Amino acid sequence: MLRYTIRRLIQLVGVVLVLSLLLFAWMRLLPGGPVSALLGERATPESREALTKQLGLDQPIIVQYFKFLGRAASGDFGVSTGVQPGDSALDIFVQRFPATIELSFFAIVIAILVGVPLGYLAAKRRGGLFDNLSVVGSLIGVAVPVFFLAYVLKDAASAALGLPSFGRQGDINATRVTGFFTLDGIITGEFDATLDALKHLILPAIALATIPFAVIFRITRAAVLDVLDEDFVRTAESKGLTASVIRRRHVLRNSMLPVVTTIGLQTGALLSGAVLTEKVFVIPGVGQALAIGFERRDYPVLLLLIIMATIVYVVVNLLVDLSYALIDPRIRTR
Amino acid sequence: MALLEVRDLTVVFQRRGEEPFRAVDGVSFDVEPGQTVGLVGESGCGKSVTSLAIMGLLPKRGATVTGTVTYDGTDLLKLSDKQMRDKRGSELGMVFQDPLSSLNPVIPIGLQVTEVLERHRGLARKEAMIEAKNLLDKVGIPDPNRRLKEYPHQLSGGMRQRALIAIALACRPKLLIADEPTTALDVTIQAQILAVMKELVQDLGTALVMITHDLGVVAGLCDEVNVLYGGKVVEKADRHPLFAEPRHPYTHGLLASIPRLDAAPGEKLTPIRGSVADNIPWAQGCAFAPRCPNALDVCVQVTPAEEDQLGRLLRCHNPVVPGTPAAEEVPV
Amino acid sequence: MALGVSKKEKIDDLADTAGVSLAASAWKRLRRSPVFLIGATIIGIFIMVSLLSPWLAPHDPSDKMLIEQVVKARNEIPPAQPGHPLGGDLQGRDFFSRLLVGSQQTLIVGVGATLIGLTGGLILGTLAGAIGGWVDSVVMRLVDVMLSLPSLLLAFSIAAMFARPSQFTVILAVAIVQIPVFARLLRGSMLAQRHSDHVLAATALGVKKGAIVFRHMLPNSLSPVIVQSTLVLATAIIEAAALSFLGLGNPDDRIPEWGQMLGDVQNVFDTHPHLAAWPAVCIIIVALGFTLMGETLREALDPKNRR
Numbered sequence: 012m013l014r015y016t017i018r019r020l021i022q023l024v025g026v027v028l029v030l031s032l033l034l035f036a037w038m039r040l041l042p043g044g045p046v047s048a049l050l051g052e053r054a055t056p057e058s059r060e061a062l063t064k065q066l067g068l069d070q071p072i073i074v075q076y077f078k079f080l081g082r083a084a085s086g087d088f089g090v091s092t093g094v095q096p097g098d099s100a101l102d103i104f105v106q107r108f109p110a111t112i113e114l115s116f117f118a119i120v121i122a123i124l125v126g127v128p129l130g131y132l133a134a135k136r137r138g139g140l141f142d143n144l145s146v147v148g149s150l151i152g153v154a155v156p157v158f159f160l161a162y163v164l165k166d167a168a169s170a171a172l173g174l175p176s177f178g179r180q181g182d183i184n185a186t187r188v189t190g191f192f193t194l195d196g197i198i199t200g201e202f203d204a205t206l207d208a209l210k211h212l213i214l215p216a217i218a219l220a221t222i223p224f225a226v227i228f229r230i231t232r233a234a235v236l237d238v239l240d241e242d243f244v245r246t247a248e249s250k251g252l253t254a255s256v257i258r259r260r261h262v263l264r265n266s267m268l269p270v271v272t273t274i275g276l277q278t279g280a281l282l283s284g285a286v287l288t289e290k291v292f293v294i295p296g297v298g299q300a301l302a303i304g305f306e307r308r309d310y311p312v313l314l315l316l317i318i319m320a321t322i323v324y325v326v327v328n329l330l331v332d333l334s335y336a337l338i339d340p341r342i343r344t345r
Numbered sequence: 346m347a348l349l350e351v352r353d354l355t356v357v358f359q360r361r362g363e364e365p366f367r368a369v370d371g372v373s374f375d376v377e378p379g380q381t382v383g384l385v386g387e388s389g390c391g392k393s394v395t396s397l398a399i400m401g402l403l404p405k406r407g408a409t410v411t412g413t414v415t416y417d418g419t420d421l422l423k424l425s426d427k428q429m430r431d432k433r434g435s436e437l438g439m440v441f442q443d444p445l446s447s448l449n450p451v452i453p454i455g456l457q458v459t460e461v462l463e464r465h466r467g468l469a470r471k472e473a474m475i476e477a478k479n480l481l482d483k484v485g486i487p488d489p490n491r492r493l494k495e496y497p498h499q500l501s502g503g504m505r506q507r508a509l510i511a512i513a514l515a516c517r518p519k520l521l522i523a524d525e526p527t528t529a530l531d532v533t534i535q536a537q538i539l540a541v542m543k544e545l546v547q548d549l550g551t552a553l554v555m556i557t558h559d560l561g562v563v564a565g566l567c568d569e570v571n572v573l574y575g576g577k578v579v580e581k582a583d584r585h586p587l588f589a590e591p592r593h594p595y596t597h598g599l600l601a602s603i604p605r606l607d608a609a610p611g612e613k614l615t616p617i618r619g620s621v622a623d624n625i626p627w628a629q630g631c632a633f634a635p636r637c638p639n640a641l642d643v644c645v646q647v648t649p650a651e652e653d654q655l656g657r658l659l660r661c662h663n664p665v666v667p668g669t670p671a672a673e674e675v676p677v
Numbered sequence: 678m679a680l681g682v683s684k685k686e687k688i689d690d691l692a693d694t695a696g697v698s699l700a701a702s703a704w705k706r707l708r709r710s711p712v713f714l715i716g717a718t719i720i721g722i723f724i725m726v727s728l729l730s731p732w733l734a735p736h737d738p739s740d741k742m743l744i745e746q747v748v749k750a751r752n753e754i755p756p757a758q759p760g761h762p763l764g765g766d767l768q769g770r771d772f773f774s775r776l777l778v779g780s781q782q783t784l785i786v787g788v789g790a791t792l793i794g795l796t797g798g799l800i801l802g803t804l805a806g807a808i809g810g811w812v813d814s815v816v817m818r819l820v821d822v823m824l825s826l827p828s829l830l831l832a833f834s835i836a837a838m839f840a841r842p843s844q845f846t847v848i849l850a851v852a853i854v855q856i857p858v859f860a861r862l863l864r865g866s867m868l869a870q871r872h873s874d875h876v877l878a879a880t881a882l883g884v885k886k887g888a889i890v891f892r893h894m895l896p897n898s899l900s901p902v903i904v905q906s907t908l909v910l911a912t913a914i915i916e917a918a919a920l921s922f923l924g925l926g927n928p929d930d931r932i933p934e935w936g937q938m939l940g941d942v943q944n945v946f947d948t949h950p951h952l953a954a955w956p957a958v959c960i961i962i963v964a965l966g967f968t969l970m971g972e973t974l975r976e977a978l979d980p981k982n983r984r
Contacts (some may be wrong), residue, residue: 030822038838150972151965154962156915156957156961158918159939162946246512249400250461251432251433251464260449264452265451283827283828283829290922302923305833305836305837340451340498
């Protein structure tokens, strides 16, 4: 198990190095590039050349890349040119990371809490009206552009439910400890702040949760259908066990492996979806920084945030793989 | 009164857009306490469906069960889902065919034994664990304390089947149904498992319904034998007369297709020709007629009734006369 | 230790289902599946409309014929009126015509992205699966790097790399993301076949390697690829909309595309929701149509479901 984890982490380092080199090279090769971004398209050739020299952009790319790696090792990933011009890219990431984690966490919790039970029920009533309706519903869920749904929730649902239509714009006076707004309120005893933070989170979290929900629902349904046909479920029935014990101990436990895998993979959908959702709800998280970064071509920030997103994605999926051993003794004792 | 009286049990499967299929067609038999009754036939003859119908384990949608299954005076088919759950595992036990797939792969053997004790005998987890150890001991699993903590994939095939038997007998059921309990096992293990079952059934006075396609199992275990074909009982007799003088051509064919040690050198095996795919519907005559060496014209015109003839129940227009060899020799 | 299933292995799982022999029985079941027929009808209508839209549209989609109404009413949009059933857009162009003509570019984005992704994946996957050895290692490492990025985020990044976005860069960004998926899919099913009887038989008969790959292995790998292509058609259209929303789409809106129409009106969502709702509903219906077809195809081609 330990060797496997170490091997995967080494692979991750390789992926990050290759990916950063690719991103780095591509950004440097672009027409315009950082010089145009800093000086604008109409700068004089002299000033362009001076800045190029000053930034070390006249050296070979591989040299620039190793210099970049050297600076990166000490936490210097460059300075933002578009998102928060002048700020260090790392600071931007550190400031904005908690908001995105919080949003993604609530979104995946909603997706699991709704998707797994619905998937189980649909499988139990296979072919019935409930099953057919929820399958069609989940297919529509994947077909709706996330940002459109986010706007619908923001404009229509917020008015109807009396919820704030902007994320994390509420109580700026609350004490900050961790940067997680819901958690801070609980730690400091300012429960109003927690409640307020939750109100701000609920609509964006629902918007972000739709695609993971639809996927988790369908995988759960398929997995439960497979397990219901298994002989050991019939054995459990032959023992006269109560329906709830059979559901928990025999059906759901055996259905969880593919579901847990899917939850890991949905981290990807969360990270990409956060870019869209945070833009719509004006949440100052990593996703919003990416959205602005893409629009204004803020390469230092983009480079760092994309690499961080990759690390998060790979690490979450590694944790998911490791959790298999908890679920399935056949992996644990091999 | 018998412990279990099955009367006219009929199971019809109906899948959307398909013809209804009568998997079990008016099956009747009795099981006395302590008696072992065999249900014998090829795969697809309805023997497993019969056992699932008795246990109330058929899917609620798509399967229609009619007739009566009277256990200890109550008709099991009329019980509610909850009442049936109370009977299963406590009074009715069942052992399945494939021990690996019949055990839950992700929970330890111990819990799979104790959960039935906790459910029906109200034991606490600790007491149940002690009882479970005794049970594993009784079915002949060595080092039971260690095995209780292990998972199905860590046990051998024979041990898994022993564990399944321990589970089925945990609450000392009055009736045990064993559906092909030895089919998935090696021949040497088969004998051990049968010995364990025979011993336990005798000790506990449990009535046993043994479902098998293996006439060797029948010969070693059963008091009475029901031979099923196409969902109907075609011959019902005690073990000795059945093996000595099979009357139904199908039973005769089954026995003739087993290799025998006492056969003369050069004597050929006679398999039953064709397959169940050749069956005709019972409504048009005898389902076995297309494969039957004794078939007459009447066999494809009139459905044979279940009649008491030649000292046993028989469903045949032209039974085998004792002493005749199989009508047709097919080289194998 | 071979632990569990990751995204890569999920793709390989898909690749494990193959076989032309399945096609006949699959088609038989599909024809009777109402869900497939609904999907196919949606897509049929969509393709017809997009092909015929230049003749169906009552007006030129780039003609700002109602601009006076916009100017007069101070950036109000022209309401529905005779000859303009859905009114005009922010620049006074006939909204109904734009929706109709928009179907064409949307189809081009979907089909273009799928074809490019498929071709790229076909080349990489065939190289890896057919040649094996170091080629396989290099290709698959590259594929793994691409797959370790969340796919939509990768599409955003690629689109952001182009200094001058256009319809083509949108298609390319969406397509490149699909290349590793198709490559893995093809490689997986080819590897599974390399040791199958019909390929061994062909090899034993002295059939040339190229002929084996193209006549025997590739055709048998197609069914998972067809399923994936159908699903990609849906995602491509949705992702193109997301790109427009982030300002990474085609800035030239003379020839409309649904995703672009939807992304471009983000600042007036609250005041003129219908400008967003119409293209959004069109996208949802068409994406649903492709998904319904893809999912029923997947089920029909899955050997597990064959009876």
